[in-house]
Amino acid sequence: MHPPPSAAAMDFSQNSLFGYTEDLQELTIIERPVRRSLKTPEEIERLTVDEDLGDIERAVYLLSAGQDIQGTSVIANLPFLMRQNPAETLRRVLPKVREVLHVAGVEMQLTAAVSFLTILQEESVSIHTYAHSFLQIILLHLEHRDAGVSNAWLETLLSVIEVLPKETLRHEILNPLVSKAQLSQTVQSRLVSCKILGKLTNKFDAHTIKREILPLVKSLCQDVEYEVRSCMCRQLENIAQGIGTDLTKSVVLPELIELSRDEGCSVRLAAFETLVNLLDVFDTDDRSQTILPLVKSFCEKSFKADESILISLSFHLGKLCHGLYGIFTPDQHLRFLEFYKKLCTLGLQQENGHNENQIPPQILEQEKKYISVRKNCAYNLPAMIVFVDPKNFQLELYSTFFCLCHDPEVPVRYTIAICFYEVSKLLNSGVYLIHKELITLLQDESLEVLDALIDHLPEILELMSTGGESSIQENKLPSLPDLIPALTAAEQRAAASLKWRTHEKLLQKYACLPHVISSDQIYYRFLQRMFTIMMTNKVLPVQKAASRTLCIFLRYNRKQEQRLEVIQKLIEQLGQGKSYWNRLRFLDTCEFIIELFSKSFFCKYFFLPVIELTYDPVANVRMKLCYLLPKVKSTLKIPEDKHLLQQLEMCVRKLLCQEKDKDVLAIVKRTVLELDRMEMSMDAFQNKFYEKDLLDQEKEREELLLLEMEQLEKEKQQDGRPVNEKTLEKKRRDIKTPTALPKSIPTAVPGPSSSTPSASKEIKKSKLIRSQSINNQAFHAKYGNLDKCASKTSTAAYTSSASALAKTSMISLTDDSFRTRNASSLPPSFSPNTPLPSTSRGTGNSVDPKSSGGKDPPPRKATL
Numbered sequence: 001m002h003p004p005p006s007a008a009a010m011d012f013s014q015n016s017l018f019g020y021t022e023d024l025q026e027l028t029i030i031e032r033p034v035r036r037s038l039k040t041p042e043e044i045e046r047l048t049v050d051e052d053l054g055d056i057e058r059a060v061y062l063l064s065a066g067q068d069i070q071g072t073s074v075i076a077n078l079p080f081l082m083r084q085n086p087a088e089t090l091r092r093v094l095p096k097v098r099e100v101l102h103v104a105g106v107e108m109q110l111t112a113a114v115s116f117l118t119i120l121q122e123e124s125v126s127i128h129t130y131a132h133s134f135l136q137i138i139l140l141h142l143e144h145r146d147a148g149v150s151n152a153w154l155e156t157l158l159s160v161i162e163v164l165p166k167e168t169l170r171h172e173i174l175n176p177l178v179s180k181a182q183l184s185q186t187v188q189s190r191l192v193s194c195k196i197l198g199k200l201t202n203k204f205d206a207h208t209i210k211r212e213i214l215p216l217v218k219s220l221c222q223d224v225e226y227e228v229r230s231c232m233c234r235q236l237e238n239i240a241q242g243i244g245t246d247l248t249k250s251v252v253l254p255e256l257i258e259l260s261r262d263e264g265c266s267v268r269l270a271a272f273e274t275l276v277n278l279l280d281v282f283d284t285d286d287r288s289q290t291i292l293p294l295v296k297s298f299c300e301k302s303f304k305a306d307e308s309i310l311i312s313l314s315f316h317l318g319k320l321c322h323g324l325y326g327i328f329t330p331d332q333h334l335r336f337l338e339f340y341k342k343l344c345t346l347g348l349q350q351e352n353g354h355n356e357n358q359i360p361p362q363i364l365e366q367e368k369k370y371i372s373v374r375k376n377c378a379y380n381l382p383a384m385i386v387f388v389d390p391k392n393f394q395l396e397l398y399s400t401f402f403c404l405c406h407d408p409e410v411p412v413r414y415t416i417a418i419c420f421y422e423v424s425k426l427l428n429s430g431v432y433l434i435h436k437e438l439i440t441l442l443q444d445e446s447l448e449v450l451d452a453l454i455d456h457l458p459e460i461l462e463l464m465s466t467g468g469e470s471s472i473q474e475n476k477l478p479s480l481p482d483l484i485p486a487l488t489a490a491e492q493r494a495a496a497s498l499k500w501r502t503h504e505k506l507l508q509k510y511a512c513l514p515h516v517i518s519s520d521q522i523y524y525r526f527l528q529r530m531f532t533i534m535m536t537n538k539v540l541p542v543q544k545a546a547s548r549t550l551c552i553f554l555r556y557n558r559k560q561e562q563r564l565e566v567i568q569k570l571i572e573q574l575g576q577g578k579s580y581w582n583r584l585r586f587l588d589t590c591e592f593i594i595e596l597f598s599k600s601f602f603c604k605y606f607f608l609p610v611i612e613l614t615y616d617p618v619a620n621v622r623m624k625l626c627y628l629l630p631k632v633k634s635t636l637k638i639p640e641d642k643h644l645l646q647q648l649e650m651c652v653r654k655l656l657c658q659e660k661d662k663d664v665l666a667i668v669k670r671t672v673l674e675l676d677r678m679e680m681s682m683d684a685f686q687n688k689f690y691e692k693d694l695l696d697q698e699k700e701r702e703e704l705l706l707l708e709m710e711q712l713e714k715e716k717q718q719d720g721r722p723v724n725e726k727t728l729e730k731k732r733r734d735i736k737t738p739t740a741l742p743k744s745i746p747t748a749v750p751g752p753s754s755s756t757p758s759a760s761k762e763i764k765k766s767k768l769i770r771s772q773s774i775n776n777q778a779f780h781a782k783y784g785n786l787d788k789c790a791s792k793t794s795t796a797a798y799t800s801s802a803s804a805l806a807k808t809s810m811i812s813l814t815d816d817s818f819r820t821r822n823a824s825s826l827p828p829s830f831s832p833n834t835p836l837p838s839t840s841r842g843t844g845n846s847v848d849p850k851s852s853g854g855k856d857p858p859p860r861k862a863t864l
Contacts, residue, residue, distance in 0.1 A: 055081060056088050063096040071100050072108045078115040082124040090125070090133050098137055106146050113141075113152035117159055131168050135160065139172070142192055154192055161199050169203055174212065181216050183224065190228045194220055198235030201242030209243050214251055221255045226264035233259050233270040237277050248281055253290065260294050265306055272298050276316045279323035288327040295320060296332075299339055307369035314343050314376035318383030325387065333387075337396065340384055344377045344400045346370050348408075371409045378404045378415040382422040390426050394433055405437040410446045417441050417449045421456035424463045431463050438464065442486040450490055451502045458512035465516045484517065484525055491529070500539040507533070507545035514556035522553050523562050531569060534585050535577075544588055551592040558706055567605050575609045580618040587613070587624050591631065598699035599635040607632065607644055614651040619661040626655070626667045630674050638680045645680075 053061065059081060062070040075097060081089040101112055116134050119125070125133070138157050144150045161169065173196065179185070181193040197216060201209055217239060220232040236256060240248040256278075259271040275291055282291060302309050321336055328336070347370025359367075381401065388396045401423070404416045420441065424431050438460065441453050453460075461483075487510070494503040507530075513522055530553065533546035550566075557563050574586035590606050610632055613625045629652065636645050652672060659665045 056085060056092055059089075059093050060096055063093070063100055068105060068108060071104070072111050075100075075108060075111050075115055078112075079118045079122060079124065082119050083122070086125055090129070094133060101137065101141065106149055109141065109144065109146070109149040110152050113138075113149070113156045117156045120156075120160060120163070127163055127165070130160075131164060131172070135164075135168075135172060139176075143186065143189055147188075150188060150192070154195060158195065158199050161196070161203065166203060169200065174200060178212075178216065181220060187225050187227060190220060190223060190225070191231050194228065194231040194235055197232075198238040201239045204242075206243055206247065209239075210247065213239075214243075214247075218251075218255065221259065226262070226267055229259065229262065230264065230266045230270045233267060233274055237274050240278055240281055245281055248278070249286065252278075253282070253286065257290065257294065260298070265309065268298070269309055269312055273312060273316060276320050276323070279320075284327060287324060292324060292327060292332075295324070299336075307366060307373075310343070310346070311369060311372045311376065314373045315379070317343070317377075318380030318387075321387045322383055337384070337388060340377065340380075341400050343373055345403060346373050348374075348403075371411060374404070374407060374409070374412045375415050378407075378412050378419060381416065381419055382426060385423060385426045390428065390430060393427060393430060398433060401434065401437065405440055410448060413441065413444060413446065413449045414452050417444075417452040418455075420453060421460050424460050428463075429467060432467060435464060439482045439486045442490045447494060447497055447499050447502050450494065451499075451505065454490075454502075454506050454509050457506075457509045458515075461512060461516045484521060487513075488525060488529070495533070495537070500542055504539070504541045504545045507542065507549050511549045511552040514553065519556065519558040519562075523557060523559075527553055527566065531573070534589075535573065535582060543585055547585060547589045548592045551589060551596050555596050558710060560707065560710060571606075571609045575613070580616070580621055583613060583616060583618070583621050584624055587621070587628055591628060594631050594635060596699075598703055599637065599696050600700060601703060602635050603641060603644060607635070608647075611648060611651045614655055619664050622655065622659070622661070623664045623667055626664065626671045629671050630678060633675055633678055633680075636680065 059074045059077070062074050066074075074093075078089070078093070078097070081093060097112065101109065104112070116138060119134070120130060138153055138160065141153045142150060142157065144153065161173065164172075177193055177196060177200075180189050181197075183190075185193075193216070197213060197220070201213060204213070217232065217236075220228055221236075223229050223232070233256070236252050240252045243251070256271050256275055259267055260275070262268050262271070272295075275294065279287065279291070298309075299313065302313050317336075317340060321340075347367055381397075381404065385393055385397060393401075401416075404412060407413055407416075420434075420438070423434065427433060441449055444450055444453075464483075491503070491506055491510070494506050497503070510526065513526065527550065530546045530550040534543050534550070537543050537546070554563060554566050557566070570586065570589060574582045574589065577583055577586070587610070590602070590610050593606055594602055610625070610628070613621055616622055616625070629648070633645075633648060636648070638645070652668070652675065655664075655668045656672060659668055
């Protein structure tokens with residue numbers, strides 16, 4: 001093929017055109033085989049079947065006179081025929097299947113094995129009928145000359161053994177097995193017998209096993225072929241579980257000891273793995289006197305044997321050390337620990353920087369096995385930390401952990417990243433020892449390592465910031481100095497790659513940052529980045545993840561000025577943006593705000609910008625708005641938000657009357673019906689919405705607590721008094737952590753409060769006492785429970801206390817503790833300095849007509 005010339009060098013001379021003619025001729029030659037592969041009319045005629053035939057008749061015809069591909073199709077469709085007409089299928093179709101399978105190819109045999117298993121799993125016929133009709137066919141093809149076909153039929157038989165009755169198993173399977181397991185039979189027949197014996201052990205009593213099965217097991221363990229001995233050795237674990245502890249000690253353990261000294265490497269490996277898996281069965285004497293010497297000998301000889309033994313040994317080493325932990329002497333304990341350390345660095349000493357093309361294939365294969373060994377060591381690191389005791393981690397295993405985190409191979413670092421959370425939990429208060437390794441893995445060049453690490457990133461960062469589960473560390477920031485640069489670099493690296501799922505997951509995990517770093521750091525280092533991703537990224541799931549994380553950052557931001565700036569950006573750059581794509585993302589963001597914030601917050605800042613999108617010129621935006629309207633209506637409370645409800649109804653009426661797009665109009669009609677069926681929430685608590693109202697009240701309380709905290713800090717700074725950092729940090733944790741209302745404390749019912757100037761000092765004092773009291777009631781919840789705080793409160797407690805709140809006047813906190821709509825209880829900083837679209841919600845309180853003319857009652861108080 002001649003390469004096409006560039007535009008500048010385009011030549012239309014005869015010589016140039018002649019080259020293109022040759023190319024066209026080559027393409028014609030390539031297409032010819034495709035045309036020849038089409039079916040001829042005669043072949044099409046042979047493949048054509050009368051359409052008037054029923055399913056059973058068609059299946060019988062195709063199995064009798066059709067081609068192999070048609071017969072395979074019939075056998076694949078056998079489960080459907082059994083569901084439709086089992087009697088006729090068994091009488092007419094199954095005999096034909098039995099005839100065809102005698103001469104069938106590999107594909108038809110595999111299809112038949114799968115179909116027979118499907119019929120068993122679907123229980124289309126009774127077990128007795130299945131055994132009578134299908135079992136003999138399965139047994140007949142167990143020893144097929146193709147290993148794949150034989151294994152497929154064997155898997156089907158092992159599943160059938162689980163459900164067959166004992167008598168059928170004895171007569172149809174166990175009795176013929178005695179002859180099939182003899183040395184005179186083929187190796188394949190004896191291998192199949194080993195696997196069947198391992199399955200049959202759990203189906204018979206101990207007496208039958210001892211009399212009929214164990215002699216066959218001993219015979220196969222002494223087979224002349226190493227493949228048979230290895231296969232039978234791997235079935236000894238299942239047999240030991242079926243015969244009990246006593247017979248295991250007297251029969252299975254001697255066989256395992258003998259097989260562990262076998263001349264075949266695969267047999268010794270199978271014996272070692274079976275011993276490790278059966279450690280719980282043996283008592284302390286057997287472990288110390290019999291198993292431990294075998295394991296020591298196996299470990300000492302492993303470096304001189306095949307590398308495959310090292311791979312298995314490194315994989316089972318953690319389980320082995322855990323099972324033998326109580327019987328190790330100090331010297332043996334140290335020896336096994338040194339053996340593990342040696343495996344962790346196996347192959348690293350041979351790194352010489354040569355090009356892979358210059359290394360012989362044998363060396364490359366050996367290095368791959370060494371990588372598998374180090375990967376298994378990384379997998380077993382948590383078990384080895386338990387083995388040495390987490391208190392001795394720094395002295396015994398830190399250098400090994402450091403080497404695994406800096407291993408040159410990605411699979412090793414990937415495995416240690418998966419185990420990082422388990423290591424952090426085990427170290428607990430010593431988690432500060434692995435801070436640098438966390439930063440190293442966050443900055444790893446491989447995105448696979450980063451993807452494995454961020455699965456448990458919130459839990460890891462929480463342990464890092466608190467210094468372990470049992471310790472309390474007030475000042476978190478000095479402990480993680482390099483965390484923020486590492487997190488931002490990881491996000492930028494994920495954004496620059498094509499693996500958008502890793503980027504999405506990382507942004508979702510960033511929602512834990514308010515529990516780890518300060519509000520200012522999030523504002524200056526992460527918030528603007530979330531805006532950029534929302535407006536410039538081309539992947540919708542990534543944009544939604546950034547939007548949700550931004551809403552969580554806004555939820556826990558501690559400065560009113562910053563919150564208002566973020567809200568204004570959301571409205572101006574997204575809600576009023578020039579791109580319809582940005583306006584769609586604004587609606588997604590509003591959906592997250594409804595979920596995370598209180599109803600009053602949404603109504604105050606986002607209600608009007610949302611319903612203004614009913615005038616949007618793009619149909620997709622109006623359509624998405626229609627889907628959001630029911631959630632928007634759910635944020636309103638009657639009668640306080642009656643004017644907002646009227647505006648919502650006007651917008652819906654306008655859409656219904658003036659919408660020209662037929663798709664949008666259809667959605668509007670469905671939305672109108674849904675809005676009509678919705679029941680409005682009232683200002684007073686209702687039994688139907690009691691839990692939702694309590695959750696919303698809790699969100700309002702936390703939002704008010706943010707404002708109070710900011711106001712108290714400003715007042716203390718203005719007065720020149722020193723700020724108690726410990727008290728403020730406790731309140732910050734109370735704000736950052738979503739709290740659930742205690743079951744034993746009834747919720748305060750909002751009531752009128754005094755607004756006289758003489759009571760201002762008392763109000764401030766009560767706010768301070770209330771903030772501290774609420775802070776003492778808060779508990780620390782993890783990031784994963786952020787959106788589920790409602791489910792933590794007991795439904796029964798809420799329901800039972802509803803009537804008590806209506807009948808009694810017992811109130812645990814001050815009467816204005818949860819009053820977020822009363823202007824007298826808000827600090828001056830709550831009023832936005834920047835002009836934002838807002839409603840009257842949150843600035844005025846509804847007046848009870850019964851008490852509007854009377855004197856305000858004194859606030860009711862009770863000691864917490």
